[in-house]
Amino acid sequence: MTGLKNNNILVVALEDEYQGADLYCGVGEICKQKLNEHIWQNRLGCNRKYKPNKVINYGTCGTFIPGIKGLHRITTFSNGVETKGDGIGLKLLTQHKFVTETIPGYDLVDCEAFFLKQICDANDIEFVCYKYVSDTVGNNSKEIWRQFVNSGEQAFKEYINNTDELYNF
Numbered sequence: 001m002t003g004l005k006n007n008n009i010l011v012v013a014l015e016d017e018y019q020g021a022d023l024y025c026g027v028g029e030i031c032k033q034k035l036n037e038h039i040w041q042n043r044l045g046c047n048r049k050y051k052p053n054k055v056i057n058y059g060t061c062g063t064f065i066p067g068i069k070g071l072h073r074i075t076t077f078s079n080g081v082e083t084k085g086d087g088i089g090l091k092l093l094t095q096h097k098f099v100t101e102t103i104p105g106y107d108l109v110d111c112e113a114f115f116l117k118q119i120c121d122a123n124d125i126e127f128v129c130y131k132y133v134s135d136t137v138g139n140n141s142k143e144i145w146r147q148f149v150n151s152g153e154q155a156f157k158e159y160i161n162n163t164d165e166l167y168n169f
Contacts, residue, residue: 007053009054011116026112056128058130072090073089095109103137
């Protein structure tokens, strides 16, 4: 695995979002399966005591609130039915697809964080999430998202390089 520090793993949905992650989990509920497999394959493989200290999820997201930009640490997650986390700060809604219309009650939208948090909670693993706002829902397109993917990756790398909190690359 690349870049492991203190037994933390970096999970990103798509290779387009970040180069050098430990696991690319895809979008939608498939990411639960991929993270769970990653944890258990490493436990059952060469290291039976393997359990990451933290799962760090980085990725892009859309915002329902015009004007929100940049990199944000997320601590409140929802799938539209259930909410997890501390209820503080921006509320992230996880969906199975690219969202093009506003969904009331949420600030941001992505395609994997809530599902990853479920697996971490079930395995008693700390979950840390950072999202880079790439577009505003309703004024977005996949083309606009693509324009901001590299900016997000650079912002996340800069943040990580200036903090001891998470992960060394």
